[in-house]
Amino acid sequence: MIRQLLPVSALLLGSALLLFAGGMNSLILPIRGTAEGFSAASLGLLGTGWALGYVAGCILTPPLVGKVGHIRAFSVMSAFAAVAMLLSLLILSPYAWIPLRALSGFCFAGAAMIVESWLSERADPSSRGRIFGLYTMVNLIASTAGQLVLTLGDATGILFFILPAIFYCLALVPTAMSTTAMPKPLVNVRLDLRALWRNSPVAVFGVFCVGISNSAFGTLAAVYADRVGLAVTSVALFASLPVLAGAVSQIPIGWLSDRMDRRVVLVGVVAAALAVDLVFIFLRPEALGLNLILSASFGAAIFAMYPIIVAHANDHAAEGMAIQVSGGLLMVYGLGSIAGPTLAGVGMGMLGGAGLFLTSAGAHLLLIAFAILRIAQRAPVEDADKGVFVPAPAARASTPETAALAVGEDDAPAEEER
The missing domain is CATH 1.20.1250.20 (MFS general substrate transporter like domains)
Incomplete structure (x- = not known):
């Protein structure tokens, strides 16, 4: 089992860092927005923005990866997710947060697709179920841990905007340093x-x-x-x-x-x-x-x-x-x-x-x-x-x-x- 997981350990680590940052990101915005007096309607639009970006990411990432490759595309997604987080701290306004949340959704979908494509390529029939189960468990733990981290500090400060940005950047390191062969092109979504x-x-x-x-x-x-x-x-x-x-x-x-x-x-x-x-x-x-x-x-x-x-x-x-x-x-x-x-x-x-x-x-x-x-x-x-x-x-x-x-x-x- 360990021999089967070693080739994908870097990908699992990158995914865990991404989900850890995403967990903080998803919870700090409604908490901070409420503290800033944002209306419930504007905070709801954060979810709408995320969904729009996420759907766009699922559709547009495959051709992007086809042009620039998996590692470059993943690095771009992680970098822009970090930028979106930091800009949300600099501009405390729902008018800025909604499009920035859409950018986060786009980057998150794209990065997840790239990691999953790599894992799918490396998973042979005998280990596919275990790798998928481990991937799901790692992501669940990382996302939950990211949300629970908010209990350790002041949600009205800058800490929980900077930390997700740091972990978004760290998420690109394991994939950038990985020696795992590039996978096949990503799945193209056809909505019929x-x-x-x-x-x-x-x-x-x-x-x-x-x-x-x-x-x-x-x-x-x-x-x-x-x-x-x-x-x-x-x-x-x-x-x-x-x-x-x-x-x-x-x-x-x-x-x-x-x-x-x-x-x-x-x-x-x-x-x-x-x-x-x-x-x-x-x-x-x-x-x-x-x-x-x-x-x-x-x-x-x-x-x-x-x-x-x-x-x-x-x-x-x-x-x-x-x-x-x-x-x-x-x-x-x-x-x-x-x-x-x-x-x-x-x-x-x-x-x-x-x-x-x-x-x-x-x-x-x-x-x-x-x-x-x-x-x-x-x-x-x-x-x-x-x-x-x-x-x-x-x-x-x-x-x-x-x-x-x-x-x-x-x-x-x-x-x-x-």
Whole structure:
């Protein structure tokens, strides 16, 4: 195992540094923006900016890498991510932060795709599953650690703007010094909505709704926690515990979805998230313990939805089309992520903290209704024809290359698809 990991250790280290910086970046902006008096609507637009940049990065990075190469492209992404972080400190204005957050999203998507392409190239069939699992675990730990670091200092100072910039720069060192051979060209994303819809309407509609809900919570959870009076340490826990709970919950939920209609499992998971939505809306808890329990429960549900949907879509996909389907769904998720933070930000501006969970509750209700309709119209996939549920990182941390790394060699795209 160690012999298999040594060739990719530099890539894993670079990814960990990138995610560590990204964890700090994602949390310091809403916390500092709230302290500066930015409106909830403008803070929601930070998430919209990120999603726009992230989708653009997934689409534009492959041709960029084709022109200048993997190492140069990765270095540019890391450098501009650091620049965006430092400019956010110099210009404390939402009018500057929104486009800078879009730049961060673009750079983050591009850098992640490059690292994942390298890992996919180095992973042989016997080690692919272990490398993907280790990569996912490293990224989860690094991102969570980046968020929790904010509990160790003053969020209103300059420290947590400078530190992410430093780690963005450090992230380019392992790849720049790596002797690993350059991988093949990156996966090109082709968003064919008609083909995706014909393959699985539930997957397309569902992933759009999940994009609305998850991106709204991911962007504005810290703002909500601050408004109910939680300290910075507790705000960081409120934002990070859901991701950890979502990673853990995928194991039993995935096992269940492999043994029954995935749409039924999806409806159950979404219903659980809706129940938490309603508790937040009507009870408006203020106690720290209850808020943390509810946020972890919410994360356990919402971060398990995306991999269920991808698995369901791949059950219906033609052989060898797993990457194209997963990449297309990721782009649809990105479209939902563009809308979600804006809707939630406006809702919070009008209704207070309840506006965040009213947005996700609306998305969850629509998803449940549509999934039940499709269950009545289309028979489930036979167990013998099902693929295997693959636990996945949160969709906003996934790229089309994540699917290429996760699938086995038999499902890898043909050469012309890369």
